[in-house]
Amino acid sequence: MATPLGNLGDVSARQRATLAAAETIAAEDTRVARRLLSALGIAAPRLVRCDERESPAAAADLVARARAGHVVAFVSDAGMPGIADPGAVLVNAARAAGVPVSVVPGPSALATALALSGLPAEPSLFLGFLPAKQGPRARALRDFAAVPATLVAFEAPHRLAETLRAMAEILGPREACVLRELTKRHEEARNGALGDLAAHYETHEALGEIVVVVGPPREAPAAPDPAALDAKLRAALLAHGVRDAADRVAAETGLARRTVYARALELAGKRGR
Numbered sequence: 081m082a083t084p085l086g087n088l089g090d091v092s093a094r095q096r097a098t099l100a101a102a103e104t105i106a107a108e109d110t111r112v113a114r115r116l117l118s119a120l121g122i123a124a125p126r127l128v129r130c131d132e133r134e135s136p137a138a139a140a141d142l143v144a145r146a147r148a149g150h151v152v153a154f155v156s157d158a159g160m161p162g163i164a165d166p167g168a169v170l171v172n173a174a175r176a177a178g179v180p181v182s183v184v185p186g187p188s189a190l191a192t193a194l195a196l197s198g199l200p201a202e203p204s205l206f207l208g209f210l211p212a213k214q215g216p217r218a219r220a221l222r223d224f225a226a227v228p229a230t231l232v233a234f235e236a237p238h239r240l241a242e243t244l245r246a247m248a249e250i251l252g253p254r255e256a257c258v259l260r261e262l263t264k265r266h267e268e269a270r271n272g273a274l275g276d277l278a279a280h281y282e283t284h285e286a287l288g289e290i291v292v293v294v295g296p297p298r299e300a301p302a303a304p305d306p307a308a309l310d311a312k313l314r315a316a317l318l319a320h321g322v323r324d325a326a327d328r329v330a331a332e333t334g335l336a337r338r339t340v341y342a343r344a345l346e347l348a349g350k351r352g353r
Contacts, residue, residue, distance in 0.1 A: 082186030086264035102153035106130040139173040193291035197257035244278035252331035255295040261288040
């Protein structure tokens with residue numbers, strides 16, 4: 081069952097009824113679930129933890145309860161379980177045991193961010209949380225750079241500026257939107273080019289839950305004169321390795337990174353690198 085991102089008014093009548101009827105409520109964090117139940121005036125039934133670390137063992141117990149005829153509800157801390165939150169392990173365990181599963185829909189940070197950003201939602205690709213370390217994050221962004229879709233990622237406040245800068249360098253000057261504290265009092269949606277957003281958040285602290293929405297790649301421009309491309313790559317290779325040089329020239333020209341990287345390798349080989 082989905083739960084509010086921050087505004088208690090988003091609880092539906094069906095969600096209230098589900099929580100009130102449940103004999104067991106499993107939660108990503110029982111403290112968060114208890115506060116929600118208290119705010120809704122619902123007496124807490126049996127409340128058990130089922131997070132990412134405990135979900136296999138907890139799921140087995142919850143499935144056993146459901147097979148015994150108990151109504152079991154699962155909630156994550158906010159939004160829809162299974163969307164960058166625990167939930168999939170429990171769903172799969174229940175199905176494997178022949179226990180019927182249904183979803184009580186509601187708030188989702190993914191859908192809310194896409195709608196509020198104003199960027200194209202079809203097609204879109206959800207990246208979840210990008211890797212925290214620089215190298216794996218860069219590799220992940222390179223993997224998705226050429227996908228003709230809007231990209232959506234969750235990010236921690238202390239990594240926001242660094243991630244936006246990496247996006248600007250690898251994805252190029254795409255339009256993007258940083259969304260913060262969705263549905264809450266200090267909700268903010270800031271649109272702009274990735275480089276401009278990176279510069280802003282390098283000097284402005286970001287607080288709260290954050291979603292980054294990046295518009296799709298621009299239409300590929302006509303291929304430049306091969307000599308001009310080689311000149312750009314040779315200049316970039318003087319100061320950078322092959323991979324970084326290709327990333328920079330691909331972002332500058334809008335050409336497919338794979339094509340630019342292949343040519344950079346050829347030029348680097350001729351230079352004995």
